Amino acid sequence: MRTAYSVETVRAAERELMARLPEGALMARAAAGLAAVCAELLARRRGRVYGSRVVLLAGPGDNGGDALYAGARLARRGAAVTAVPMDPARIHPGGLAALRAAGGRVAESVPARADLVLDGLTGIGGRGGLRPAAAALVERIPAGALVVAVDLPSGVDADTGEVAGPAVSADVTVTFGAYKPGLLIDPGASRTGAVRLVPIGLELPDRAELEALQHTDVARLLPLPGSSSDKYRRGVVGVVAGSEQYPGAAVLAVAGALRGGAGAVRYVGPAADAVLARYPEVLVGRGRVQAWVVGPGLGSGRAAEVERALADRDVPVLVDADGLRGLDPEVVRARRAATLLTPHAGEAAALLGVAREEVEAGRLAAVRGLAGRYGAAVLLKGATTLVASGGVVRVNPTGTPWLATAGSGDVLSGLAGALLAGGLSGGDAGAVAAYLHGLAGRFAAGAPAAGGIAAGGAPVVAQEVAAALPEAWRSVRG
Numbered sequence: 001m002r003t004a005y006s007v008e009t010v011r012a013a014e015r016e017l018m019a020r021l022p023e024g025a026l027m028a029r030a031a032a033g034l035a036a037v038c039a040e041l042l043a044r045r046r047g048r049v050y051g052s053r054v055v056l057l058a059g060p061g062d063n064g065g066d067a068l069y070a071g072a073r074l075a076r077r078g079a080a081v082t083a084v085p086m087d088p089a090r091i092h093p094g095g096l097a098a099l100r101a102a103g104g105r106v107a108e109s110v111p112a113r114a115d116l117v118l119d120g121l122t123g124i125g126g127r128g129g130l131r132p133a134a135a136a137l138v139e140r141i142p143a144g145a146l147v148v149a150v151d152l153p154s155g156v157d158a159d160t161g162e163v164a165g166p167a168v169s170a171d172v173t174v175t176f177g178a179y180k181p182g183l184l185i186d187p188g189a190s191r192t193g194a195v196r197l198v199p200i201g202l203e204l205p206d207r208a209e210l211e212a213l214q215h216t217d218v219a220r221l222l223p224l225p226g227s228s229s230d231k232y233r234r235g236v237v238g239v240v241a242g243s244e245q246y247p248g249a250a251v252l253a254v255a256g257a258l259r260g261g262a263g264a265v266r267y268v269g270p271a272a273d274a275v276l277a278r279y280p281e282v283l284v285g286r287g288r289v290q291a292w293v294v295g296p297g298l299g300s301g302r303a304a305e306v307e308r309a310l311a312d313r314d315v316p317v318l319v320d321a322d323g324l325r326g327l328d329p330e331v332v333r334a335r336r337a338a339t340l341l342t343p344h345a346g347e348a349a350a351l352l353g354v355a356r357e358e359v360e361a362g363r364l365a366a367v368r369g370l371a372g373r374y375g376a377a378v379l380l381k382g383a384t385t386l387v388a389s390g391g392v393v394r395v396n397p398t399g400t401p402w403l404a405t406a407g408s409g410d411v412l413s414g415l416a417g418a419l420l421a422g423g424l425s426g427g428d429a430g431a432v433a434a435y436l437h438g439l440a441g442r443f444a445a446g447a448p449a450a451g452g453i454a455a456g457g458a459p460v461v462a463q464e465v466a467a468a469l470p471e472a473w474r475s476v477r478g
């Protein structure tokens with residue numbers, strides 16, 4: 001499990017550790033780790049550190065101090081290091097002295113050429129969008145320079161990933177002691193480049209503010225058939241989806257459910273012919289199920305079917321797409337079995353009564369808000385999909401922009417429904433489904449399976465994502 005901790009938690013751990021260590025020891029650890037990553041990047045780019053041009057954007061706080069101490073280490077290895085303070089009257093005194101002693105210099109403006117720029121303007125002490133003096137330095141970062149963010153890209157909110165105004169876009173982010181939520185959640189996550197964690201000895205609580213499942217966590221959660229399993233024990237998923245206008249949504253939700261390990265899928269709705277033509281194994285009509293999936297492609301005027309599924313209070317229900325329209329929090333709160341809501345930003349905005357942009361800018365607050373309001377698990381789709389339930393938020397690390405394609409969400413609904421039917425809680429079903437769905441998207445696109453938002457690959461269609469789900473299962477199970 002990858003975990004991310006809030007600024008408050010990191011600061012508390014830092015205080016506890018500092019009390020036991022000589023002054024400056026923590027910053028020295030951070031700077032040593034930061035300099036080592038920079039040296040590695042310079043060696044890869046230029047063959048050596050000696051003679052490379054390094055620029056430090058130095059803010060007034062300890063983030064600037066980290067950059068200055070790391071710069072001093074690089075200067076001692078023969079790099080030409082220039083620090084540019086955001087405010088010449090406020091620069092970390094110890095860091096400045098160390099840099100000068102190592103032969104580094106200070107300039108008022110950003111040099112026109114650089115191999116590497118260290119962004120030490122603001123770290124976990126940054127608030128809101130960058131102030132004009134900081135933004136002016138960021139604008140002058142020379143083209144072609146590698147940008148390494150110190151702790152986090154300046155202008156990104158460490159706790160939420162919100163970006164209010166100008167912010168740095170880094171190639172690499174070197175973060176200290178713990179991941180911060182803002183490094184894993186968009187829009188901040190798309191500013192970090194590759195994230196490298198430098199351990200500095202912080203002792204952190206077991207419960208993190210944000211979690212990201214890894215292969216082994218998903219493998220542990222996957223419901224697998226045992227020797228005594230029959231199709232009912234593996235779980236029957238009821239899919240209430242599709243309409244005359246959108247029969248494809250039914251086919252894709254059914255595809256996701258079948259590939260999600262359901263023992264059987266029961267289809268209810270007007271698209272039975274289309275479903276059966278593709279999947280003759282599907283049962284048609286109402287009957288006993290272990291989980292319902294309601295909403296994909298329903299169109300309007302079908303609220304009664306959504307209410308009927310939710311009224312079955314002891315059967316888990318996933319509500320997606322058209323099923324989310326006007327969803328009553330009281331009805332959901334009254335349920336005993338798991339409820340998983342899977343909105344995209346627009347649907348989440350409608351449920352919260354805010355603008356879509358507000359959800360996109362504050363995804364963490366939105367997913368928490370919805371989970372709290374409905375007393376349910378909520379999966380907020382997006383480039384970094386978030387799943388909130390019972391006070392825990394998980395961010396999906398396997399997403400790929402190729403999944404932003406028509407019908408991809410229908411496959412996800414069926415998949416998560418099958419996991420609910422297999423006995424997973426709403427939060428686990430959502431997080432595991434997002435993980436497998438992201439991996440399948442990457443496999444279908446021919447993109448790398450690991451790493452941040454994968455850039456490689458080619459366009460995919462939703463059917464291919466469903467078809468790649470078995471490969472995702474196999475890769476997770478190892």
Ligand SMILES: NC(=O)C1=CN([C@@H]2O[C@H](COP(=O)(O)OP(=O)(O)OC[C@H]3O[C@@H](n4cnc5c(N)ncnc54)[C@H](OP(=O)(O)O)[C@@H]3O)[C@@H](O)[C@H]2O)[C@@H](O)CC1
Pocket residue numbers: 010011014026027030059060061062063064066121122123124125126127128129130131134150151152176177200
């Ligand atoms: N915690 C740890 O374990 C360790 C922490 N370490 C390091 O310390 C960093 C935290 O340092 P920090 O607390 O000094 O805050 P920091 O991020 O430098 O920013 C504060 C300064 O920025 C300014 N400022 C604020 N907003 C701004 C804006 N929008 N635009 C422009 N300026 C803005 C603000 O100005 P003021 O409000 O005072 O006018 C203040 O002067 C942390 O990220 C890590 O790098 C490591 O060395 C060791 C282990």
Ligand SMILES: [K+]
Pocket residue numbers: 063119120121122123149150151152153154
């Ligand atoms: K920074």
